[in-house]
């Protein structure tokens with residue numbers, strides 16, 4: 229891999245987009261490598277992922293403008309599909325993904341962060357969908373996910389106006405969960421990922437699926453999705469151990485989750 233680094237520490241995997249000469253912009257190769265990296269994650273041992281950008285200036289400065297500049301209509305559509313397919317894989321990835329945004333998150337950078345479950349950022353982060361200034365629409369899900377996360381009015385204001393926002397505004401409108409000084413960002417991401425990874429893995433995965441799938445349907449259908457995934461947790465080792473420990477009133481054990489073998 230030339231542009232993607234992947235490291236595993238315990239049950240937490242960290243994917244770093246590392247194309248610093250272009251502020252980690254997403255060209256076809258980066259998208260292909262990210263796709264391959266996701267396919268290679270060992271889901272039997274890794275329980276949470278961190279996604280970040282290399283360096284101290286940029287998370288991802290968007291899709292690669294040089295590559296896009298000569299595309300035909302058909303090629304533009306295909307490039308949008310390439311990005312959308314990888315981002316959808318990330319969004320529906322079985323385990324939680326924490327976007328750890330260390331600087332510019334523009335265009336495709338903002339879009340990839342919105343495909344993750346949780347976004348946290350550094351104080352120097354800048355978010356935006358500047359595409360209309362380049363004569364295009366957001367093409368990797370920005371028109372869809374931004375409105376769902378921050379509301380239609382705010383999304384339209386940002387997208388129509390190509391208006392970038394800083395970390396404090398991103399926090400205020402609910403685009404990020406938390407803002408940290410740059411040096412505290414990765415430790416915070418690792419801590420959050422470790423907390424998630426310490427919980428019962430099948431239950432965490434089922435929560436992700438229940439929330440994501442439930443948001444796509446009406447409430448009558450959504451609660452049926454939840455019932456199925458709730459039921460799916462029973463008879464697992466984690467359910468037996470977790471409830472057994474509680475009933476034994478063993479506070480020490482209560483915090484521990486037996487590693488689940490059937491992931």
Ligand code: CAA
Pocket residue numbers: 249250251253254289290291292293294311332334335336337339358359362365366367368370
């Ligand atoms: N694509 C390709 N190269 C990029 C890039 C991008 N999105 N963003 C930055 N770069 C490159 C620059 O061309 C420059 O390369 P050279 O050194 O070879 O000239 C290098 O990264 C450093 O960038 P700057 O010199 O511009 O750095 P800066 O600090 O002055 O500005 C910035 C930083 C404000 C992020 C500016 O680089 C910028 O505006 N980048 C483009 C942001 C953008 O418009 N993103 C949306 C792209 S469209 C999209 O993503 C469509 C979609 O939805 C799929």
